[in-house]
Amino acid sequence: MKKKKLLSLVLVFTLMISMVVFAGCENRAKQNQTVTLYGWGGDERVNAWIDNELGKYVKENYNITLKRVPMNIDEVLLKLTDEKSSAKSGSIDVIWINGENFYYAKKNNLLHGPFLNTLENAKKYYDLEGASATTDFGYATGGYEAPWGTAQFIFNYDSEKVKAIPTNAESLKEYVINNPGRFTYPKSSDFSGSAFIRTVLYDIVGYDKLKNLDPSYDTVKKVITPALEYLKALEPYLWKDGQVYPSDSAQLDSLYQDGEIDITMAYTANKALSMVKGKNWPSTTKTAVWEKGTPFNTHYLAISAIAPNVEGALKVINAALSPAMQISKANLDGWADLPSIKYEKLSQEEQGNLDKTLTPAKEYAPSILNYEELSKHQKPELKSDLVVIIEKIWEDVILFDK
Amino acid sequence: MMKKFFYRVVLFIIFTFLILPMLSMLIWSFFSNWRAIDILPSSFTFAGFNYFFASKDWYIGIKSTIFSMEVALIATIISIMVSRFLISTNIKNKNTLESIFYLPMLLPVISVCLGSHKLFLQSPISSTFALLILHIYFSLPYAFKMTYSYYSIWGVEEELTARGLGASFWQAFRYINLPIYIQGYIGSFIMAFIISYSQYFINLFIGNHNNINFSMIMTPYIANSNRNIAAVYTLMYIFYGVVVMMLTSLMGKNIARKKSLS
């Protein structure tokens, strides 16, 4: 009687432990069919698209199970650096990446490649010599990443409160002085905050003077001094007297949603439409860009150097570049990400489909800018190590008052 | 009389302080906008809940809960073993030995993950097992603290007496130890469960795509600006946790009652 009880207890125990251990082993059999995609998971529309559209597409066409893992890109790279240095097979296949992070990853040999010109859809529908395929934030991609979509930095504002949205530095200064405490921007460590600072730089200093700067702290500081003085002059009229800056664009959006500030900013050009539709933002929200141009960039998919399933990863990326997926991604009801595919290379029918998905419903049309308007005020990004230095200078001068 | 009123007021303020954030979570789960000028929130919506159940996240939540329950069970059993050892020995450095088991409470989670990542990568342990070890590592001190405090109060004398009278080890444990200690065991199980369930960084860093945690999925949403989704996920997260806590408490009360009646 006792022995039985003991035996059953031991059995249950072993069962539990083995369940956990074998959970790791059993999936090894499925691994040829599984591709993992690591990237930012904060937007439910993006996640829904990846899970339901892209995942379904690669399952139907290639019998691949796409597993999306939500993780911030800097954490992904941290994990990848550690994994690579221990020379074991990694756990990350596809990475959603761009800019400074790509520069860092490529410099430290964390990526697999070059692979872009081996992809069927890339050769067919993309301009492989063009700017977005060959440069990312001023540096050569070398075919190590594939252009997935494009983004432009825009401002969203409540047209009821802001009668004339500032479109350059001077009018912003006027606006801020007349409306103290109603404007702010995220810290330079945030993607959007950094982009705002660059927009100001494009206006005050000019893109051409910046694009070939030598990436040294003192040289850059000297050149951007007029912009730094401008930002310092703005400080006392900002939200909370400039004592605190929102740590990221999500906090900025929260302030906008609560009605504490009237202007917010982001890299998603079509954001206003879904926010107004979902009744998160006031219906009088509109989009604006600055005259001298706002940063415009491409975001990419790359493959980790120690990916467990490189073939599968290539197939997934190929699928993401296909016309069908690019059109579905641009759908204004879903992700609404601007496509990176070359319009001219699409067939008539595909062009028609793309136009249709990019046209907003009448009631929401005023909240976003159409693509022509956006492209008139586009400026390329600066080199990524320049960006990093500019961010640090802003922190030192404005934040820490050094 | 005044004094009693004063105490009640303080208690009321404390509870309000604890409940207000929960209330805000509840409200935001069902509304997508609440302008400063309005008294009540506007735009009632089920969008967040729809999204939660349409994506596979509700299922990941269940897997997450079960994993944490396993961790809690193992942590509780181990802490019972350690407590029994400590209570019945008299070696010189008992205090030091005891404080070793409190060590994980002092180390920041990130340091441990970054520091031990290398260890786990270089060994043949699968990442799921490494994850299990680290979860147990962090839950153990809390489970141990609870269990040991109970053992220090009640001790094992009654059990030893029963053994002396001819009962076997398991009989003594089942009929004497369990009814008295069950509240403590349940408490330590719940504590270990809570710690493991709320771990975010470990799954992020050490785990792979098979170990996605509820916390891990939830965090990017709550860090973003869509309050409706964030509130829904937090609500469901707490809901799963509360279900587990209530079930285990009920089970504990049941065992305690049954044993004391028989």
Add this chain to the structure above:
Amino acid sequence: MISNIKKKRIQGILLILPALSIIAIVTLFVIINTFIESLGYIPELSFNSFTLKYYVDLFTDVVFLKSLYFSFKVALISAIVATILGVYTGYYVSKWSDNFTSLLYKMPILLSYVAAAVLIYNTYSDKGLLYHIISTLGISEVKVNLVYTDSGLGVILLNIFKGLPFVAFCVAPIFMKADETYSFVAQNLGCTRFQYIIKILLPLAKRSIVTSFLIIFNFNMFTYEGFYYLGPSNPISIGVYAYKTYLSPDLSNRIYGMAINMIMIMISIILCFLYYKMVKGHREGEII
């Protein structure tokens, strides 16, 4: 023929082996690894020399020292308030056996720090729930300015929100146990309620209260999630500072991170040591 004593000893060792091995191995590895890396030696990333440069840099950096002081201050205030209020709450909780309230106060512990931080933000931000409640009650023109202040009030609120239930949870069983044993006796001998609490209950639970205080103080000081979402931009906390160094593109910043970690571990060990010293003499008649 193993003698009884030896058998007991083997049994004993088997009992603590799993726990001891997990904790000892991981802890030792982490501390040694962190220490070595903080001295600048990370062969995988080709840093091959031992140097104290990083420590020196840190201790001469004003930003770092200000962060250290700021984290310490915030952690201390929130831990003290949380402990006092937690013991207070724990006492009352131990008297009720009401299922609902006892579940309710445990909920904040269930939340992860990030989730709790966001809830606190939603409630106490300038236009959050508190603001709505206050304006509904008709008190107009009140400005809610709690989060994002220089003093880190938002983080303090968060720490109290998470710490208070934790302390209550830890001391409630002690009070329950002690009440059963002593309350009747004390009343019989003529103690007032107040005297009873101060002179009997509190000293009995002293060890648990001090342990809980140290745990939450330690946690508050080194966590980064709370400060990241609710803290001021300047000064930043130690946890945030360390977190930023891990994620910086310049790999050598990782070593700063490890050095900060080492400092944090040192501080924790010193705290643990102080606690040990304090508790050493008081074993008589105490309920742990």
